[in-house]
Amino acid sequence: MPFRLLLVALFFSGPALADPVQVAVAANFSGPAKVIAADFEQQTGHKAELSFGATGKLYAQIQNGAPFAVLLAADTATPARLEQEGGAVQGSRFTYAVGRLVLWSPTPGVVDDRGEILKKGAFRHLAVANPKLAPYGAAAMETLTALGLLEAMQPRFVQGENIAQTHQFVASGNAELGFVALSQVMTAGKIAAGSAWIVPADHHQPIRQDAILLDKGKTNAAARAWMEHLKGEPAKKVIRAFGYDD
Amino acid sequence: MPDSDDLAAIRLTLELATVTTLLLLLLGTPLAWWLARSRSRWKGVMGAVVALPLVLPPTVLGFYLLITMGPSGPIGQLTQALGLGLLPFTFPGLVVASFLYSLPFVVQPIQNAFETMGDRPLEVAATLRASPLDAFFTVALPLARPGFLTATILGFAHTVGEFGVVLMMGGNIPGVTRVVSVQIYSRVEAMEYTQSHWLAGGMLLFSFLILLALQTFRPDRRRP
Numbered sequence: 486m487p488f489r490l491l492l493v494a495l496f497f498s499g500p501a502l503a504d505p506v507q508v509a510v511a512a513n514f515s516g517p518a519k520v521i522a523a524d525f526e527q528q529t530g531h532k533a534e535l536s537f538g539a540t541g542k543l544y545a546q547i548q549n550g551a552p553f554a555v556l557l558a559a560d561t562a563t564p565a566r567l568e569q570e571g572g573a574v575q576g577s578r579f580t581y582a583v584g585r586l587v588l589w590s591p592t593p594g595v596v597d598d599r600g601e602i603l604k605k606g607a608f609r610h611l612a613v614a615n616p617k618l619a620p621y622g623a624a625a626m627e628t629l630t631a632l633g634l635l636e637a638m639q640p641r642f643v644q645g646e647n648i649a650q651t652h653q654f655v656a657s658g659n660a661e662l663g664f665v666a667l668s669q670v671m672t673a674g675k676i677a678a679g680s681a682w683i684v685p686a687d688h689h690q691p692i693r694q695d696a697i698l699l700d701k702g703k704t705n706a707a708a709r710a711w712m713e714h715l716k717g718e719p720a721k722k723v724i725r726a727f728g729y730d731d
Numbered sequence: 732m733p734d735s736d737d738l739a740a741i742r743l744t745l746e747l748a749t750v751t752t753l754l755l756l757l758l759g760t761p762l763a764w765w766l767a768r769s770r771s772r773w774k775g776v777m778g779a780v781v782a783l784p785l786v787l788p789p790t791v792l793g794f795y796l797l798i799t800m801g802p803s804g805p806i807g808q809l810t811q812a813l814g815l816g817l818l819p820f821t822f823p824g825l826v827v828a829s830f831l832y833s834l835p836f837v838v839q840p841i842q843n844a845f846e847t848m849g850d851r852p853l854e855v856a857a858t859l860r861a862s863p864l865d866a867f868f869t870v871a872l873p874l875a876r877p878g879f880l881t882a883t884i885l886g887f888a889h890t891v892g893e894f895g896v897v898l899m900m901g902g903n904i905p906g907v908t909r910v911v912s913v914q915i916y917s918r919v920e921a922m923e924y925t926q927s928h929w930l931a932g933g934m935l936l937f938s939f940l941i942l943l944a945l946q947t948f949r950p951d952r953r954r955p
Contacts, residue, residue, distance in 0.1 A: 541920050610820060615903065617921040643820045643902030646916070653794075654902065658802040659819040 505532040506707040507552055509543045511559035511694065513621075513648050513666050514582065517727040518557065524723070525714045531707035539647055541618065547572055547699060554702025555711055557581060557694065560620045564697035577698035581715050582729040584692035585667035586624045591656055591679040600682040602662065603634050611641045612654040612663025620692050621648045625664035627689035671728035686730070694729075733929045739906050740914040740930075747822070747910060748890040751829040755837040755886045756879070758830075763838045764867075767845035782835050789832065793899025796828050800900070820902040825910075828900060829890045837886040844878025845871065880948060888941045892934070 510518045515537045522533040538546070540559040547553055547567065556573070558564050561580070567573040588603070590596045595608075602608070614622030622644070629635040643659075645651030648666050655663040667683060670676050696715060702708030714720055721731045733741070766778055784792060799806045800818040807817055818824030852874060856866035872879075894912035901908030903917070911930055918927040 539920075541922070610902070612902075615917060617917065643904060646898060646903065646920070650899075653797070654819075657797050658807075659797060659800070659817060659900075660902075 504705060504707050505534050506554045506702065506705060506711050507534045507536065508555045508557065508711060509547065509551070509553040510535050510537050510557045511540045511543070512537050513559055513584065513668060514557055514694065516668065517582075517723050517729070520723045521715065521720045524719055525711060529707070529710050529714065531710055533707075533711055539618075552701055553699055554705050554708035555696060555698055557696045557715075559584075559694055561693050561695045564695040567697060567699070572700055574698040574700065574703055577712065578695050579712075579716065580693045581696045581720075582694045582724050582731060584621065584624075584694060584729055585686070586621060586628065586664055586684040586689065586692065587667045587670060587676075588662060588682040588684060589655060589665050589670050589676075589679060590662040590681070591658065592661075593678075593680050596662055596680040596682050598682055600632075600684070602682075603629075603632065603638065606637070606641075608661040609641060610643045610654075610660035611638055612643050612645060612651045612660035612665075614648045614651040614664070615644045615646055619645075619647050619651075620694075621651070621664065621666050624684075624689040624692050628664070628684050631688045667728035669728075674726050674728075691730075733933075734926070736905065736909075737911075737914060737926070737930055740909050740911045743906060743908075744891055744910040744912075747825055747829060748887045750826055751833060751890045752837070752883060752886045754826065754830055755833060756883065759834065759837040759882070759886075760841055763841035764845055764871075766838065766842045781838050784832050785835050789893070789895025790899055792832060793828070793896040796831075796896065797900045800824065800827075819900045820904060820908060822907055825897060825901060825908055828896045829893055832893055832896050833886045833889045836889045837882040840878045840881040840885065841875060842878075844875035848874050881945065884941055884945050888938060892938065 508518070508522075515535070518535055518537075522535055525531065525533050536543075536553065540563050543551075543553070543556060543558070544563050544567065547556065548570075556564060556567065564573065564578050568575060568578060588596050588600050596602055603611075613625045616622035616626045626635065629638055643654055643663075645654055645663075648669065651663055652665045652669045654660045655665060664684075667676075670679070670681060696712065698708060698712055724731050762777075762781070766774060766781070797819055798804050800810070801807045802811070802817060810816065810818055815823075818827060848871065852870050853863075853866050856870045857863075861869065892912065893910070894916065897908065897910055897913055898916070901910070901913060903909050903913055911934060915927055915930045915934065918924075918930070
């Protein structure tokens, strides 16, 4: 029975054919996730296949049978919900990154390093992410509330449906400035262009992003290895370089 | 029940669709006339440009509009030079975007109507000493009425159903750019399913009724 033998050989051939792990990744984390996946493959021989999307959509896909083994969410609520509803492995949840909010303009000299521009109000549009849909939007609202500027700013809001679109509004110059994710404007540990105020972390609830092992990854060695890898120092170094706290 | 946000979105959507459809009929008619009757070698190019929104993903159109209407884009620089400011995040901006997005749905039916009409009615009108302009208004327009009916209904309905373009360049501002489709999207994404059903179901019903009207009122159609 040579065919059956071949099948057996396929299943048990070593790390070169180690099973891949399918990871659902929140869109804001796509940059660091790619770097971490490359490291992961080099170190363990497992391949991580990344799918990017909005956390809410990934959740809906997971609930409807998507083949993901791991979810790297943009919030803490979605993994908690999956754990509660029984789509994920109990106790596997942990915070892999903490997002930082930044008030950013692509033009140098617009945003001062203390965010005073918000009080002066010399601009027409302030881009924010929809607070109902995006954690960065909720953090922006909390920041404005803390500064006592929420009502004054509201008429100038233009809302991106997610943080990527919010960034696009500002980057294209249609909104003079906006609250975006630090990870979007940071390359190699520095703000790449324009002017920015990194919002102090105490102005809003921490933007914690949680990872969770899903039911489909329960028995997958590569999925467990990915979870461990994400907690390790090399991954954390990448995460920090992209503008997240850990 | 729909709340005041939903009602504001519905009103805005109807306003947008009405203004857009009127503009499309006004400017689309001469364009359709030219496309139907011209022998210019640019006719093919123009026809293709008009048809582009049929095949382009709305996000592509929205993305390029956002960039060209932005402060460093050509349209943005023009509107700023004219003292109009920038178009994204404004109602006029949405009208411009919807105009382009629904253009083929208005131009093509009218163009078809003009083409099927042929030269003959105009030639006859000319022998009766009607000036070309006179013939256009008293002969061509009435003959093309079914085309105009289709164009009006499709242009209006298509603008009501517009989503991707508005999402890309609207900024979701209540009463200014937050139309029904965007409102539905936000509600679904926020998992407010009951609220979504009112709007989404309403949209479904509206679309069905409008297409039914199109089927029923088409005068050239043989009824069963």
